Amino acid sequence: MPTAEAIVPEQLVHEIPVTTRADMRVPARVFADGELWRQIEGDHSLEQLINVATLRGVSHCVYGMPDLHEGYGFPVGGVAAMRAADGVISPGGVGYDINCGVRLLAADLDAAAAAPELERFVHELSRSIPSGTGRGGRLALTDVELERVLAHGCRALVEQGLATSEDLDATEAHGCLTRADPAAVSQRARGRGRDQLGTLGSGNHFVEVQVVDRIEDAAAARALGLRAGRITVLIHTGSRGLGHQVCTDYVRLMDQAMPRYGITLPDRQLACAPFRSPEGQQYFGAMCAAANFAWANRQVITHRVREVFGRLFGAGGGLRLVYDVAHNMAKLEEHAGGLLVVHRKGATRAFGPKHPETPERYREVGQPVFIPGSMGTASYVMVGTDAALARSFGSACHGAGRVMSRHAAKRVQPGHEVRRELEARGIIVRCPSSGELAEEAPFAYKDVERVVDVVHGAGLARKVARLLPLGVVKG
Amino acid sequence: MVNASSEVLEHTAEVKLRVRAASLGELLGEAGRALAAVELGGLPPAPDGPWRPVEVRSSDRDALLVDWLNELIYLAETERWVPVEFEMETVAPTALRARARGVPVTVTPARVKAATFHGLRIVETPAGLEADVILDV
Numbered sequence A: 001m002p003t004a005e006a007i008v009p010e011q012l013v014h015e016i017p018v019t020t021r022a023d024m025r026v027p028a029r030v031f032a033d034g035e036l037w038r039q040i041e042g043d044h045s046l047e048q049l050i051n052v053a054t055l056r057g058v059s060h061c062v063y064g065m066p067d068l069h070e071g072y073g074f075p076v077g078g079v080a081a082m083r084a085a086d087g088v089i090s091p092g093g094v095g096y097d098i099n100c101g102v103r104l105l106a107a108d109l110d111a112a113a114a115a116p117e118l119e120r121f122v123h124e125l126s127r128s129i130p131s132g133t134g135r136g137g138r139l140a141l142t143d144v145e146l147e148r149v150l151a152h153g154c155r156a157l158v159e160q161g162l163a164t165s166e167d168l169d170a171t172e173a174h175g176c177l178t179r180a181d182p183a184a185v186s187q188r189a190r191g192r193g194r195d196q197l198g199t200l201g202s203g204n205h206f207v208e209v210q211v212v213d214r215i216e217d218a219a220a221a222r223a224l225g226l227r228a229g230r231i232t233v234l235i236h237t238g239s240r241g242l243g244h245q246v247c248t249d250y251v252r253l254m255d256q257a258m259p260r261y262g263i264t265l266p267d268r269q270l271a272c273a274p275f276r277s278p279e280g281q282q283y284f285g286a287m288c289a290a291a292n293f294a295w296a297n298r299q300v301i302t303h304r305v306r307e308v309f310g311r312l313f314g315a316g317g318g319l320r321l322v323y324d325v326a327h328n329m330a331k332l333e334e335h336a337g338g339l340l341v342v343h344r345k346g347a348t349r350a351f352g353p354k355h356p357e358t359p360e361r362y363r364e365v366g367q368p369v370f371i372p373g374s375m376g377t378a379s380y381v382m383v384g385t386d387a388a389l390a391r392s393f394g395s396a397c398h399g400a401g402r403v404m405s406r407h408a409a410k411r412v413q414p415g416h417e418v419r420r421e422l423e424a425r426g427i428i429v430r431c432p433s434s435g436e437l438a439e440e441a442p443f444a445y446k447d448v449e450r451v452v453d454v455v456h457g458a459g460l461a462r463k464v465a466r467l468l469p470l471g472v473v474k475g
Numbered sequence B: 001m002v003n004a005s006s007e008v009l010e011h012t013a014e015v016k017l018r019v020r021a022a023s024l025g026e027l028l029g030e031a032g033r034a035l036a037a038v039e040l041g042g043l044p045p046a047p048d049g050p051w052r053p054v055e056v057r058s059s060d061r062d063a064l065l066v067d068w069l070n071e072l073i074y075l076a077e078t079e080r081w082v083p084v085e086f087e088m089e090t091v092a093p094t095a096l097r098a099r100a101r102g103v104p105v106t107v108t109p110a111r112v113k114a115a116t117f118h119g120l121r122i123v124e125t126p127a128g129l130e131a132d133v134i135l136d137v
Helices: A034-040 A045-052 A111-128 A143-157 A165-169 A187-193 A218-224 A240-261 A278-313 A387-392 A406-412 A415-424 A434-439 A448-457 B024-040 B061-079
Strands: A013-016 A028-031 A062-072 A074-083 A101-110 A206-215 A230-237 A320-326 A328-335 A338-345 A347-349 A368-371 A379-384 A395-397 A428-430 A461-474 B005-009 B015-021 B048-057 B081-092 B095-104 B121-125 B128-136
Touching: A013 A045, A028 A045, A034 A062, A034 A448, A045 A062, A045 A074, A062 A395, A062 A448, A074 A347, A101 A111, A101 A278, A101 A368, A111 A206, A111 A230, A111 A278, A111 A428, A111 A461, A143 A165, A143 A187, A143 A278, A165 A320, A187 A240, A187 A278, A187 B061, A218 A379, A218 A461, A230 A278, A230 A461, A240 A278, A240 B061, A278 A320, A278 A328, A320 A347, A320 A368, A338 A347, A347 A368, A368 A395, A368 A448, A379 A448, A387 A395, A395 A448, A406 A434, A415 A428, A415 A434, A448 A461, B005 B024, B015 B024, B024 B061, B024 B081, B024 B095, B024 B128, B048 B061, B048 B081, B061 B081, B061 B095, B061 B121, B061 B128
Parallel strands: A028 A062, A428 A461
Antiparallel strands: A013 A028, A062 A074, A074 A338, A101 A230, A101 A320, A206 A230, A206 A461, A328 A338, A347 A395, A368 A379, A379 A461, B005 B015, B015 B128, B048 B095, B081 B095, B121 B128
């Protein structure tokens, strides 16, 4: 449980006392420096964080990560833990893209050696991995296959040769939440997800080819198998239409169930039910199943990336999974002896070396954490700290965080100009929509260097390596 | 009376729509057209093909708007058919029966995950109704 002993430099933490609003049950704490705080104050994210602090059973404190920005219901970059015994679970606290997350693949191949084939590599990735929302992949599932994916996640893919045991070891929860209840996933949700396994989705989802630009912590980089100058591939996507529909279904169900539990809310999108209630358990089972679908989705994409990589560079280069971590999830976790439902909405689990859920191979350094920058800027590899358990329920941020609306970004610079600027910097771009490219322009995001400095300075995670983009396939 | 209209308002991460119309039925139809414009990335083309029934039941008027848009999102994604033209047959604060014509698409360009309750408001105005709704994209 976070305590007063968990000291964070004063200039990197902003307290919102429990007395700020009469309905708050706990205080809120935001990790940000002066500039990030100024940006956070510029939208409705603090009001949203305060709303979260009113939820029944919320424990100790709610947290805002340095990439905090306005979402719907929960802010993006918000962390809140509810007591499992008497607290609620909220689908809006997880979001529509259940288990949206990132995974990093590392190659034993120097970027310099790969350079002649790099454009072909990015182009072939864009051909092999369907991108836009609702755009089916090549892996349409039968009812039985979909059921297995919902129940077993990545484990369901091992027999088909789409995943290895090493991949499972390098995936949060081994790519399978055992509390999954496929029966709680509606036919409508199955209909939306059936042909979407192995697809990227739209918005800020991407596959990015990168080079390890700088090592910040040599020992940790060694443990993660990262070397300067080598190629990496970062994959960002989630549970696609299946997860979206699970959230839609359960926001509706809980919205109607709340009067029975005497729950009133400052924002209807925070619709929730007691975790121990039938509705709470049903949602948790469906959410776990959707999370399993998301891990399987990233695994199938990994398989496609490896196929393309193998064709162009030979099997010798390899593409090893460093780690896969979720950033939209509710997890049952023990914190200081209490069982909590930790909601991370646009926030990454960041467990330290001593935590039992940190993979065996990373017990010396901590669980890997990935912080993608905006398209065209650096991304960071970090590792979780044991101190983060006391500071943020073992959580760090999930990206740079938006600072400009999509609408405004398109007004500032059209997509073709964004593409031209990126290409002028040597970054290969494949994106089916010029408009969506404009929405994801680098200037629409916060400064990732500043965000990562706060995460590092606040002791939520430690810097390991900086990655620079070479090519990007946008959803 | 007011001609139905819609606009996109500022929101840091999502798409916020403001819709105005003379009646609840027209408001729902205009919201459906605004959704189609977001999904298709611009002004929707003329519909093609026959009318199809769309029905929604909800707990109240606000939920009706959210459920209606979520039904259209579901149809677009699962049937690769983006509804763009609507005729309201019966409209009540908790139920809607409508007909829709749409645009078949080979690759669904839809990018909207869901319509949300966050910041949702439907208010009476001298000219009719005005609604704000945020779409998760």
